[in-house]
Amino acid sequence: MGAALSERDWAILRSVDQHRFLTVRQLHDLHFNELSPVSGLRISQRALARLRQWRVLGTLERRIGGLRAGSSGLVHYVDVIGDKLLRTETGRPVRRRYTAPSRTFLDHTLAVAESHIGLITAHLHGKLEVLRSxxxxxxxxxxxGIGGALLTLRPDLYMETAGSVGGEMVSTWFLERDMGSESIPTLVKKSREYASYRSTGIEQEHSGGSFPLIVWCMTATRAATAEQRRSDLRSRIERDARLPAELFRIISPNQLIELVQRGGDL
Known part of the structure; x- marks a missing residue:
């Protein structure tokens, strides 16, 4: 089966595996962006239908935008044949079992993918440069951690970027996508985890002495609620003596590209 996949088919499979779930539009933006919007969507839908037929990819029962969204609303994951191909390629011994995600988990996962793909698309259009993601x-x-306990910091995304193509100034980022479902104290606690990790100096050893900026990319069901939450988190971080406020950027999703282009200044 692997020989039947084109280079683009393999790239699609790896992208879905990397992000866990991707929509038709997200896959179009990643892998068919050089085509016109109309023909690109048609060709991407045809390619994805073929991969679904071969069980390289599967789709969730729930669609983004509901049933009226048609095939454009399908959300893809790696199906059994795709998983087998990836295990053969990477040597991964354990089969990844698919379980239906909760709505909260899926919304967050797709939002993380949206931020990542937005940056990759900006790179492809020459608006900035993504060196690593x-x-x-x-x-x-x-x-x-303290006492030798093994801890894990879990950012949604790590990026190394330049504000322009070929730019000499490289910025590093840890990104967190907040969808409005967690309390502000929970976000402050997560922010303290970054401060704790920073104090170890591990990241600085691998990045020339600097620590990535921490970006809280926050949204909510209502725009007013999202703005209030951003303000509340900003205030809590500034008042917390344990947190280096200068390392944090608290933004809405539509500010991410500009933030990266400016190297952290808005």
């Missing part, structure tokens, strides 16, 4: 588990950092 790691999504969720690949971005996690394991370290020893």
């Amino acid at each position: 790691e999504v969720e588990t690949a971005a996690w950092r394991t370290y020893q």
